[in-house]
Amino acid sequence: xxxxxxxxxxxxxxxxxxxxxxxxxxxxxxxxxxxxxxxxxxxxxxxxxxxxxxxxxxxxxxxxxxxxxxxxxxxxxxxxxxxxxxxxxxxxxxxxxxxxxxxxxxxxxxxxxxxxxxxxxxxxxxxxxxxxxxxxxxxxxxxxxxxxxxxxxxxxxxxxxxxxxxxxxxxxxxxxxxxxxxxxxxxxxxxxxxxxxxxxxxxxxxxxxxxxxxxxxxxxxxxxxxxxxxxxxxxxxxxxxxxxxxxxxxxxxxxxxxxxxxxxxxxxxxxxxxxxxxxxxxxxxxxxxxxxxxxxxxxxxxxxxxxxxxxxxxxxxxxxxxxxxxxxxxxxxxxxxxxxxxxxxxxxxxxxxxxxxxxxxxxxxxxxxxxxxxxxxxxxxxxxxxxxxxxxxxxxxxxxxxxxxxxxxxxxxxxxxxxxxxxxxxxxxxxxxxxxxxxxxxxxxxxxxxxxxxxxxxxxxxxxxxxxxxxxxxxxxxxxxxxxxxxxxxxxxxxxxxxxxxxxxxxxxxxxxxxxxxxxxxxxxxxxxxxxxxxxxxxxxxxxxxxxxxxxxxxxxxxxxx
Numbered sequence: 020x021x022x023x024x025x026x027x028x029x030x031x032x033x034x035x036x037x038x039x040x041x042x043x044x045x046x047x048x049x050x051x052x053x054x055x056x057x058x059x060x061x062x063x064x065x066x067x068x069x070x071x072x073x074x075x076x077x078x079x080x081x082x083x084x085x086x087x088x089x090x091x092x093x094x095x096x097x098x099x100x101x102x103x104x105x106x107x108x109x110x111x112x113x114x115x116x117x118x119x120x121x122x123x124x125x126x127x128x129x130x131x132x133x134x135x136x137x138x139x140x141x142x143x144x145x146x147x148x149x150x151x152x153x154x155x156x157x158x159x160x161x162x163x164x165x166x167x168x169x170x171x172x173x174x175x176x177x178x179x180x181x182x183x184x185x186x187x188x189x190x191x192x193x194x195x196x197x198x199x200x201x202x203x204x205x206x207x208x209x210x211x212x213x214x215x216x217x218x219x220x221x222x223x224x225x226x227x228x229x230x231x232x233x234x235x236x237x238x239x240x241x242x243x244x245x246x247x248x249x250x251x252x253x254x255x256x257x258x259x260x261x262x263x264x265x266x267x268x269x270x271x272x273x274x275x276x277x278x279x280x281x282x283x284x285x286x287x288x289x290x291x292x293x294x295x296x297x298x299x300x301x302x303x304x305x306x307x308x309x310x311x312x313x314x315x316x317x318x319x320x321x322x323x324x325x326x327x328x329x330x331x332x333x334x335x336x337x338x339x340x341x342x343x344x345x346x347x348x349x350x351x352x353x354x355x356x357x358x359x360x361x362x363x364x365x366x367x368x369x370x371x372x373x374x375x376x377x378x379x380x381x382x383x384x385x386x387x388x389x390x391x392x393x394x395x396x397x398x399x400x401x402x403x404x405x406x407x408x409x410x411x412x413x414x415x416x417x418x419x420x421x422x423x424x425x426x427x428x429x430x431x432x433x434x435x436x437x438x439x440x441x442x443x444x445x446x447x448x449x450x451x452x453x454x455x456x457x458x459x460x461x462x463x464x465x466x467x468x469x470x471x472x473x474x475x476x477x478x479x480x481x482x483x484x485x486x487x488x489x490x491x492x493x494x495x496x497x498x499x500x501x502x503x504x505x506x507x508x509x510x511x512x513x514x515x516x517x518x519x520x521x522x523x524x525x526x527x528x529x530x531x532x533x534x535x536x537x538x539x540x541x542x543x544x545x546x547x548x549x550x551x552x553x554x555x556x557x558x559x560x561x562x563x564x565x566x567x568x569x570x571x572x573x574x575x576x577x578x579x580x581x
Contacts (some may be wrong), residue, residue: 031075031076032075034068034073034075034473034477035079035470035474037068038061038064038065038068038473038476038477039061039466039469039470041060041061042058042059042062042065042469043060043469044060045060045061046058046059046060046061047060056535056536057465057469058150058468058472059185061473062178062182062472062473062476063182065472065474065475065476065477066178068476068477069477069478073477075473075474075477075478079470080475081431083466083467083468083471084431084432084467084468084471085409085412085432085435085467086409086466086467087151087154087463087464087467087471088151088154088155088432088435088436089405089408089412089438089439089442090439090460090461090464090467091151091439091464092435092436092437092438092439092442092443092563093439093440093442093443093446094357094457094460094461095439095440095443095558095562095563096440096441096443096444096445096447097447098355098369098371098556098558099559099560099562100444101370109517109519110519110553110556110557112512112513113512113513113527113528113531114530114531114557114560114561114564115564116505116508116509116531117505117509117531117532117557117564118561118564118568119505120501120504121147121501121565121568122143122572124500124501125139125142125143125497126139126572126579128142129575129580130579132490132493133580135173135176135576136159136163136573136574136577137156137160137173137175137176137180137573138176138177138179138180138490139180139572139573140152140157140159140160140177140569140572140573140576141176141179141181141182141184142180142184142494142497143156143501143568143572144156144180144181144185145183145184145186145188145498146185146187146188146497146498146499146501146502147501147533147565148189148192148502148532148533149533149561149565150185150468150472151432151436151468151565151569152566152568152569153181153471153475154566154569155432155433155566155567156569156570156572156573157177157475158430158570159430159573159574160173160174162430163574171478174475174478175478177475178475180494182476183495184494184497184501187495187498187499187502188498188499188501188502188532191498191499191506192506192528192529192537193534193536193540195503195506196528196529196534196537196538197537197544200506200510200524200528201521203510204510204514204524204525206522208521208541208544208545209544209546209547211520212522212545212547212549212550213546215520215521215522215549235289235290235291235292235377236290236291236292236295237287237288237289238288239285239286239287239306240285240288240299240304240306241283241284241286241302241303241305242281242282242283242284242302242303243303243304244282244303245281245282247280247302248277248278248279248280249262249274249275249276249277250276250342252280252301255297255301256290256297256301259294259349260288260290260291260298261288261289261346261378261382262286262287263287263288264286265278265280265284265287266284266285266286267284285306288302289347291349316377316378316379317377317378317380318351318383319387319393319394320374320375320376320393320394321374321375321376321391321392321393321394322372322373322374322393322447322450323369323370323372323373323374324390324391325389325390326370328368328391330368330369331367332365332366332368333350333353333368334365336368337350344386344389345386348377348378348382348385349376349377350374350375350376350377351375351376351377352374352375353368353375354373354375355369355371355373355555356555356558356559357461358548358551358554359548360372360548360552361547361548361549361551361552366552370391370448371444373394374390392450394450399454399456400454400455400456401453401454401455404452404453404454405455408438408439408441408442409435412431412435412436412437413431413434413438414434415429415434415437415438416429416430416433416435417431417434429570432566433566433570436566440563442455502532505531505532506528506531506532509527509531510524513527513528522545522547523549523550523552524553525541525550525553526538526550526551526553527553527554527556527557528553529541529558530555530556530561531557531560531561532561533558533561533562533565538550538551538554
């Protein structure tokens with residue numbers, strides 16, 4: 020079938036980018052808390068354009084998917100590996116519930132509705148809102164030894180079933196986490212998040228790592244009260260302020276904890292803006308016009324790699340660290356998987372967390388060297404590291420074992436995912452081995468997935484109506500069940516058995532379905548980043564387990580249909 024649009028037929032790549040752009044615009048449209056997102060938007064546009072017969076041949080689809088799933092594995096790698104322990108198992112149970120129930124409900128639908136392997140794979144991917152499963156399911160179809168026409172039809176069914184059920188799965192999980200789950204738990208999400216946040220605050224009330232944490236400031240004061248020492252003054256200000264310089268007459272006096280401050284000494288305090296409000300009463304009047312040009316405050320990101328710091332809170336580290344190590348160093352934020360944790364100093368740190376330190380350059384570098392590895396400056400990607408990792412992953416995906424006479428293999432997508440996980444974890448431990456900045460792998464994830472779904476959407480367009488006529492509204496109904504049932508089971512298990520606090524549990528349920536729109540809506544409803552604590556764990560686990568489940572769904576559905 021020839022494309023009826025001459026320009027698209029002459030330059031097929033234009034078709035791809037037109038669909039990507041229009042899909043992104045469509046995905047931005049918001050209906051209350053519901054937003055389709057660029058992936059589903061691009062797929063819908065591609066299915067529509069595909070009705071004209073336009074498609075993109077060649078290996079662009081496979082290339083884009085390999086880049087996407089490698090980047091996805093890379094971003095989840097540190098968090099995934101760190102939670103392969105007893106502590107992570109508590110939240111990991113929810114991801115396992117997701118996988119087991121999604122697989123079980125889809126297989127039940129296969130038996131009752133007579134679904135083919137392609138439709139089964141698309142149903143699982145869409146209802147679980149896991150776009151990566153589309154790629155692993157299509158790749159699994161290609162290994163079933165089907166004739167080209169059958170493969171093309173089943174591939175179209177994957178895409179169509181995904182598109183149809185994704186919308187219903189997304190709506191279901193967003194409404195469940197924001198409206199139904201809080202009611203079932205008997206909580207007000209906003210009020211309960213505020214209460215729990217208050218309980219988890221630091222003993223002195225300091226909100227370490229608050230999203231709106233004020234920048235550090237420097238102020239000079241003239242000592243007016245006798246009997247002060249450096250240590251007593253810093254302790255009086257709850258360690259939120261550090262004395263960085265003492266001038267006595269015209270000379271600078273070395274700052275030591277035991278140094279006694281004399282009246283008329285001029286002290287330079289560096290700390291959080293709110294803490295400076297108390298300095299006037301404790302020290303004396305502020306000195307205006309004092310030269311502070313030699314005092315340069317910096318901000319540095321460090322990847323936590325220190326084993327001794329793992330499992331400790333920011334308050335623990337500040338309390339237990341020697342004075343000379345913590346002096347003048349302030350924690351601005353802690354990010355996990357690119358998401359900023361709430362301003363709670365009782366949340367345990369994990370290796371791979373990115374901790375942002377503020378203070379004087381020497382103080383920050385001294386503390387950062389003990390904490391972990393500095394995040395490399397610059398925005399360049401080590402193509403040697405990324406290229407070698409992809410080569411290894413694709414080779415791993417090519418390996419196969421025979422189970423019941425059938426070859427089982429990870430495929431290129433599964434191999435790239437495993438390689439991405441290993442690479443992300445490795446660079447979190449050895450940042451000097453290569454560079455792959457967040458902006459780079461986020462681009463690969465977004466563009467790679469968008470190009471992939473456009474390619475398969477264009478090829479699926481002409482056959483999309485066939486599946487809709489065959490199953491009608493049965494697929495959306497099953498899609499709602501696939502999204503809702505695991506969430507209900509996880510809510511009961513998390514609340515009754517695992518005793519997870521409500522806001523964190525709701526965030527974890529959004530993560531088990533790898534739903535970024537759901538957690539965004541939850542955070543907005545809660546007016547707190549607290550649900551992110553549960554979300555990051557299950558999101559990392561589900562982003563690995565669900566794509567790897569795609570081939571299993573296709574293989575078992577194929578056996579049922581024979």
